[in-house]
Amino acid sequence: MFKKILASVGIGAAKVDTVLETEHLNPGQKFQAQIIVNGGDVVQEVSGLELALMTRIKHESDDGEYFTNHVIEKWHIGERFTIGPEEQVVIPFEARLHSETPITEINAGYNYSFVWLETGLDIDLALDPSDKDTLHIYPNEAVKTCMAAMEKLGFSLIKADVEQGYLKASDFQSLSGCYQELEYRPNNQSIFGIQEIELSFVPEAHKTHVLIELDRAFRSDGYVDLTIEHDQVNLSTICDQLERLFA
Incomplete structure (x- = not known):
C-alpha cells in the first residue's frame, strides 16, 4: 500500500x-x-x-x-x-x-x-x-539561400528569437501561433537608409514565403514580402529580388 x-x-x-x-x-x-x-x-x-x-x-x-x-x-x-x-x-x-x-x-x-x-x-x-x-x-534550401543573400548584400545576423502571434500577408499567413524573427543590421551605412531588417519565414511544401520588416532612417517602418519556389532557388536571383524590395 x-x-x-x-x-x-x-x-x-x-x-x-x-x-x-x-x-x-x-x-x-x-x-x-x-x-x-x-x-x-x-x-x-x-x-x-x-x-x-x-x-x-x-x-x-x-x-x-x-x-x-x-x-x-x-x-x-x-x-x-x-x-x-x-x-x-x-x-x-x-x-x-x-x-x-x-x-x-x-x-x-x-x-x-x-x-x-x-x-x-x-x-x-x-x-x-x-x-x-x-x-x-536546420533551414531548408530556400531559407539558407535567403540568409546567404542577406550576407552577400552586406547585412549581419544579429539576433534570432521566436515571438507569439501570426504572420499575415496578401498571399499567405502562418498557422502555428508563433513566428521566428531574424534581425539583420547593415555592416556599413546602407544606401537605402536601412537601419534594421527582420526576416520571418513561412515554409510550405513547395515554396517558402518571406515577410520582411524594414526599419529605415528617413521613412516609416514598412513590410514587404517575397515567395521563393523550392525548384527555383538561386542565390543571384534572390539577391536581385531583395535589392529591389529594399530600394
Missing part, C-alpha cells in the same frame, strides 16, 4: 523516454522515434501518451521581455494499457514536424531559438512524468 501511495505522487512511478532516430531535422521533415515506458514499483494504468513539439516564445510588456514555453503541435499516442513493476513497453512512433518549426542552428550574435520534444504519460492517480529531447533544426 505504501508503494502505491508513493506512486500516486510520482515517487517510484512509471517513467517515459523518447529515443529519436535523429535529433537533426528540417522543418516539415518526417521523424521516427521509439517511446519507451519503464514500469515503476507497482502496477499502473496508463491512459495514453502525449508528445508535444515545443519552443520558447518572447513576450514584451511594460516591465520588459520574458519568455514562456509554447506548444507548436501535439500528438496523442496509444490506447490505455497496464504496465507492471519494472516492465518495459516500447511504442514506435512516426510523425512530421510542423513546417513552421523555428530554426535553431543559426550563426547569430544572440540566438534565443530553442525547439524540443516533450513526452508525458497520462497515469491514473499519478503525476505526469515527462521527457524532454532537444532538437537541432
Whole structure:
C-alpha cells in the first residue's frame, strides 16, 4: 500500500523516454522515434501518451521581455494499457514536424531559438512524468539561400528569437501561433537608409514565403514580402529580388 501511495505522487512511478532516430531535422521533415515506458514499483494504468513539439516564445510588456514555453503541435499516442513493476513497453512512433518549426542552428550574435520534444504519460492517480529531447533544426534550401543573400548584400545576423502571434500577408499567413524573427543590421551605412531588417519565414511544401520588416532612417517602418519556389532557388536571383524590395 505504501508503494502505491508513493506512486500516486510520482515517487517510484512509471517513467517515459523518447529515443529519436535523429535529433537533426528540417522543418516539415518526417521523424521516427521509439517511446519507451519503464514500469515503476507497482502496477499502473496508463491512459495514453502525449508528445508535444515545443519552443520558447518572447513576450514584451511594460516591465520588459520574458519568455514562456509554447506548444507548436501535439500528438496523442496509444490506447490505455497496464504496465507492471519494472516492465518495459516500447511504442514506435512516426510523425512530421510542423513546417513552421523555428530554426535553431543559426550563426547569430544572440540566438534565443530553442525547439524540443516533450513526452508525458497520462497515469491514473499519478503525476505526469515527462521527457524532454532537444532538437537541432536546420533551414531548408530556400531559407539558407535567403540568409546567404542577406550576407552577400552586406547585412549581419544579429539576433534570432521566436515571438507569439501570426504572420499575415496578401498571399499567405502562418498557422502555428508563433513566428521566428531574424534581425539583420547593415555592416556599413546602407544606401537605402536601412537601419534594421527582420526576416520571418513561412515554409510550405513547395515554396517558402518571406515577410520582411524594414526599419529605415528617413521613412516609416514598412513590410514587404517575397515567395521563393523550392525548384527555383538561386542565390543571384534572390539577391536581385531583395535589392529591389529594399530600394
